[in-house]
Amino acid sequence: NAGVMQNPRHLVRRRGQEARLRCSPMKGHSHVYWYRQLPEEGLKFMVYLQKENIIDESGMPKERFSAEFPKEGPSILRIQQVVRGDSAAYFCASSPLGQGGSHGYTFGSGTRLTVV
Amino acid sequence: ELKVEQNPLFLSMQEGKNYTIYCNYSTTSDRLYWYRQDPGKSLESLFVLLSNGAVKQEGRLMASLDTKARLSTLHITAAVHDLSATYFCAVDIADDMRFGAGTRLTVKP
Numbered sequence: 001n002a003g004v005m006q007n008p009r010h011l012v013r014r015r016g017q018e019a020r021l022r023c024s025p026m027k028g029h030s031h032v033y034w035y036r037q038l039p040e041e042g043l044k045f046m047v048y049l050q051k052e053n054i055i056d057e058s059g060m061p062k063e064r065f066s067a068e069f070p071k072e073g074p075s076i077l078r079i080q081q082v083v084r085g086d087s088a089a090y091f092c093a094s095s096p097l098g099q100g101g102s103h104g105y106t107f108g109s110g111t112r113l114t115v116v
Numbered sequence: 117e118l119k120v121e122q123n124p125l126f127l128s129m130q131e132g133k134n135y136t137i138y139c140n141y142s143t144t145s146d147r148l149y150w151y152r153q154d155p156g157k158s159l160e161s162l163f164v165l166l167s168n169g170a171v172k173q174e175g176r177l178m179a180s181l182d183t184k185a186r187l188s189t190l191h192i193t194a195a196v197h198d199l200s201a202t203y204f205c206a207v208d209i210a211d212d213m214r215f216g217a218g219t220r221l222t223v224k225p
Contacts, residue, residue, distance in 0.1 A: 035215070042218045045215075048212045055211055056211050093159075100147055100206070104149040104161045105149075109158045110158055
């Protein structure tokens, strides 16, 4: 079991470009969560998705950010027209249920986005 | 809005000493999780607490949950350098999990 796979591990974008972050959940997990971690800070919830559905996007900025989890393939977090303030580590987590349950979430290694 | 507050946010300890990290939360929840994060790394699950009065221990770390007080503690016994990391508590609410700001622990020789 490969765990939660995120790619790329590091991503550098110039201001105004688009960033695409990918997350493949653990086998058997159909619930995906995205969190953002700014340097020296905690994790901020962004969005919760199930296959083909966004369940909760209350933590997602209203503009430039979008997420999807298609029927086939990984979940994608897309940031359009990136700005320096988007520089952060973006973590994906997955679970077999729509909550932490008895095991909590399994986290990927994160994508560290740097906007120059 | 749910608040998950950890304290202290920064903790510097001498090896061999004991200390407790506190996690308070503002809504009803029966499930609380503790994670560890090393610099530049992902989050590693430490403890899952699923009911009032739950206590879990692993090595020098012990976690407990009091759902009535909405409080969880992470107790460190006889700290060693390898415990230096950032520790997060997280509360399960409805559909997802919300994290505290983290406690950055440094254990000095």
